Amino acid sequence: MQAVSDCLVTKEHVASPTSGEGLSRYREEGYARCTLDIGQEGEVVRLTITHEIDKPDSKLIGAVSIGWPKILSSLKTLLETGAALPPIGELPRS
8 A cells, every 4th residue: 555645546537417316407417527636735635626517607516516615524524523514415406
C-alpha cells in the first residue's frame, strides 16, 4: 500500500439520473459526470469533487450543488468524531 503522499486518486463516474426517488425528473438533461480527486496538500488530504453536465443551467447540477456541501460536512464530522450527521433528506424540488 502506498502512502497518501505518494499517490493521487481520481475516480470518475458518468451516469444518467434514471432511478431513485425524485431523480427521474432530471433524465432529459442526459448524462452527468462526477469526478472525485484525492491528493496530498501539505500535511492534509484534499478532496475535490467536480460534478458537471453538458447542459447550460442544469437543474440537476443546481440540486447536487446544494447536496454536496451537506454530504461533505457529514463526512468531515464522521472522520473527526466517529459519528455522521443526521440524514440530509431528499434533493430540493424545482
